[in-house]
Amino acid sequence: MQRLLNTFLSLSLIVVAIPAVATPEQNKESFQKFYMDRFSHIEKDDFANGVYALDQDARDQWEAMSDFPPFEDDLDEGEALFNTPFANGKQYADCFENKGQGVRQNYPQFDSKSGQVITLELAINNCRTQHGEKALPYKKGDLAKVSAYMASTSKGERFDIKIPNDKRAQQAYEAGKKYYYSKRGQLNFSCANCHVQNVGRKARSETLSASLGHPTHFPVYRMKWESFGTLQRRFDSCNKQVRAQPLEGQAKDYRNLEYFLTYMSNGLPVNGPASRK
Amino acid sequence: MLLPLLSLSLLMCVFSTGVIASDKQSAQAAIKKATTLLQQSKNLGFEWNTVTPLILQAQDAIKANDFDNATQFAVKASQQAKLSIQQAENEEKNWHFNLPK
Numbered sequence: 001m002q003r004l005l006n007t008f009l010s011l012s013l014i015v016v017a018i019p020a021v022a023t024p025e026q027n028k029e030s031f032q033k034f035y036m037d038r039f040s041h042i043e044k045d046d047f048a049n050g051v052y053a054l055d056q057d058a059r060d061q062w063e064a065m066s067d068f069p070p071f072e073d074d075l076d077e078g079e080a081l082f083n084t085p086f087a088n089g090k091q092y093a094d095c096f097e098n099k100g101q102g103v104r105q106n107y108p109q110f111d112s113k114s115g116q117v118i119t120l121e122l123a124i125n126n127c128r129t130q131h132g133e134k135a136l137p138y139k140k141g142d143l144a145k146v147s148a149y150m151a152s153t154s155k156g157e158r159f160d161i162k163i164p165n166d167k168r169a170q171q172a173y174e175a176g177k178k179y180y181y182s183k184r185g186q187l188n189f190s191c192a193n194c195h196v197q198n199v200g201r202k203a204r205s206e207t208l209s210a211s212l213g214h215p216t217h218f219p220v221y222r223m224k225w226e227s228f229g230t231l232q233r234r235f236d237s238c239n240k241q242v243r244a245q246p247l248e249g250q251a252k253d254y255r256n257l258e259y260f261l262t263y264m265s266n267g268l269p270v271n272g273p274a275s276r277k
Numbered sequence: 278m279l280l281p282l283l284s285l286s287l288l289m290c291v292f293s294t295g296v297i298a299s300d301k302q303s304a305q306a307a308i309k310k311a312t313t314l315l316q317q318s319k320n321l322g323f324e325w326n327t328v329t330p331l332i333l334q335a336q337d338a339i340k341a342n343d344f345d346n347a348t349q350f351a352v353k354a355s356q357q358a359k360l361s362i363q364q365a366e367n368e369e370k371n372w373h374f375n376l377p378k
Contacts, residue, residue, distance in 0.1 A: 034377040179322075181375040182368040186325045186357065192375045245324035253322060 024163050024173055024263060031264045035212040038199065047213035048271045054200050055207040062275070070275055071148070071221035074228055078149030081142055086131045092146065095127035104154035104270050108259045109162065110169040117172050117255040121147050121230055125250075138249025139236065144228035148219040148273040157270050159216065161263040176260025179253055180211075185244030191257075194238075215262040217274035228273065231258055299348040301339065307351035308335050314358035321365035328357050 022030070035047060042053050052059040069075075082092050082100065093099040107120040118126070124146055125135040136143040163169050183190045194203065195211040202208070218231040225233075232254045236246035247254050299307075311332050318324045335350035 030377060178372055182372040183364065183375075184323055184368070186327050186361075188364065190372070190375050192377075196375075196377055240326060243326050245319075245326040245329075 024170075027177065028264055028266060032212055032267075034196065035199070035210050039210070044267075045269060047210055048216040048265075048268045050213055050217060050274075050276070051207050051209035053213070054209065058207065058277075065275060069221070070223070071228060071273055074145050074221065075148055075152060075273060077142075078145030078147070078152075078228075081146050082149050086128070086133050088131050090131045092124065092127055095123070095130065100150055101153045102157055104151040104272070105157040105159045106161070108255060108262055110164055110166065110172060110259070112164065112166055112169075115168045116252075117176075117259045119232075119250065119255055119258055120150060121232070122250050122255070124150075138230070139233035140225070140227055140229050144219045144230050144233075147230060148221075148228050151219065151270060151272040154270040155272075159262060159266050159268055159270065161259070161266055163263065172256045173260055173263065175253070176256035176258070179257045180260055185239065185242030187242040189242040191238065211261060211264065213265055213268055215258065215265055216268050216270055217272040217276075219273050221273060221275045223275070223277050231261075299344040301342075301344055304335070304339055304344040304347035304351065307348045307355070308332060308339070311335070311351045311354035311358060314355050314362065318358050318361040318365065321362060323361045323365035323368070325357055325361045328354050328361070331357065 032044070036042075036044060039054065046053040049059070052062050085091050093101075096103055104120060107123065108117050110116075111118045121138060121143055124143060125138075129135055163173050180191045183193065191211065194208045195214070198208050199210050200207065215231055218234070219228045220234070221228050230249075232249055235254055235257065239246045311328070315324065315328050315332065318328070331350050331354035335347045335354065338344070338347035338350060
């Protein structure tokens, strides 16, 4: 009997010890499963439509507006900027694989040379500075327009964010995950408090969207902004809402958060740029 | 005649608030303390966006020679910065409890 008890206790310890550290892949599976179970009537790809996957009334209005998207002029400007040569004769296309066409689904990516997460917007500015141009201000303006144009060339491609077998990449991913689940600001809210635990519920008149699919449609044109904004501009809005101090554009914490959040949406199609309220 | 006066004095002592008027030096010290705490919460990555405006209000009050208000704003800023540091310490230990079950 004693022997049986000892065996049982040993096995229990092993079972408890195994799931202590989940891999990014396991995290992604449980993250996506959470939303698929919570909203079993919604197709996985439809989460790429953000809040409009959950709120039919809002979706009807959004679809009616989609016949004449409010961002068309800005998107054309983004294309023109993308194709305008720098002073040295080089172009954005020279800095990206496949001449910058259809690459959105691979960003953010981990750069093993610098040991940093590189978002698409950071890569765009790196391209500029490499060719002697000034970096553009982050989060909105011309940078967001170029990024939106590049996203438009990836429409339908599926997100395929990689976390290479590099300790620094794992650390960046874990730091992003920690940021996402940590409560912050005077209101003591984490990203997950709204977008996981209370997803689909109302905050005042707004439906809280699922984080699955959050990065797929950025940069977005928000009516509130009357312009394109990057995902990090949206992080700012969330931080302000919980009374936390927003970070600088491309701050390490924001890039890590974007890395984690986009990895969680791996497999979903790129459908940016899109419009939002 | 003496007794009512003594009683009144005693009552005034009992119910006095004990507030000491602030001078410029104490207000500046309070702002310095708040600024140090704010920097700590910034370093931890948990700065609240309510603290800097309070410090700015305190600085404006000093410029207007309103040292009582300056001290009050600075003390409030310190309290909030301390809470944000407490939040950072708490989340360091407990953030993973927010993971989906």
